[in-house]
Amino acid sequence: MESLQNYIITILPGRSRDGQEEFFDRIDIQPGDSVSIVGSTGSGKSAFINDIEVLAQGDTVTRRTIRINGAEPPEEMVRNPAKKPIVMITQNNRCIADLKVVDFLAVHMKARGIADQSVLLETIELANEFTGEKILPQYRMTALSGGQTRSLFIADAIRIGDAPILLLDEVENAGIAKERVISRIKEHRRAVILVTHDPLLALSTDRRIVMQNGAVREVIYPAGSEQALVRNLSDIDQYVSDIREKLRNGERFSDSPVIVSKAKVTA
């Protein structure tokens, strides 16, 4: 069987919201590539990754066409989720199966024919690299927070689903360690295409696609001073994350904080 990780996807142009043909000839995405999709609200970012998710054949509003390894995707790939080399994770993904984390992953491993039980714990460990609140194997899937659920789905897609192409739609708002997600996905030689409003995330990818009016406006490869900007932003991001973490832990940021006691609040 062909290795899932060798898939190359190609996006062929469609039309903007007012019917203009998109300017590019083709966009190829290879294993290990990271691509961010940026643009103002309503510019067509989600529509772009949805086209990839549904393996569009000129049959969506954008009229784009997706090729897998240069050819039209086989019918089975379109119809059978287990054969699809693409996993999409959005802020709205929830698990409705009331299973323990360990049982949920075991079911997926069985379906994928993975007998090595160490993969199960490795998947939870990987998810715990992404989320602040640790996931334990005996937790129930339905009781996980939004960030924990997204983290587990991403780890599951990498380790168990073996998905070569991950589509992430604005997962940064869900309280996960976004830079680590990108670096782990790249380490595992997956391609990641993500819709984001986060400047650090957008600048950290190998290329970014700028959307406008439902069409691709530009494809930008970061170079020169953008690299320095990424380092600056990363420091700022770390600074803000540290403050956020301290706030969550109830820490104070002044030598003489005003502490309102319960008695005063209720007086």
Ligand SMILES: Nc1ncnc2c1ncn2[C@@H]1O[C@H](COP(=O)(O)OP(=O)(O)OP(=O)(O)O)[C@@H](O)[C@H]1O
């Ligand atoms: N090329 C196109 N032709 C026609 N309609 C389009 C096209 N691209 C996007 N649309 C439609 O425009 C609307 C907004 O697009 P979309 O949801 O992709 O924007 P977005 O950039 O993801 O917005 P947000 O940042 O608010 O999530 C959707 O209804 C979508 O179906």
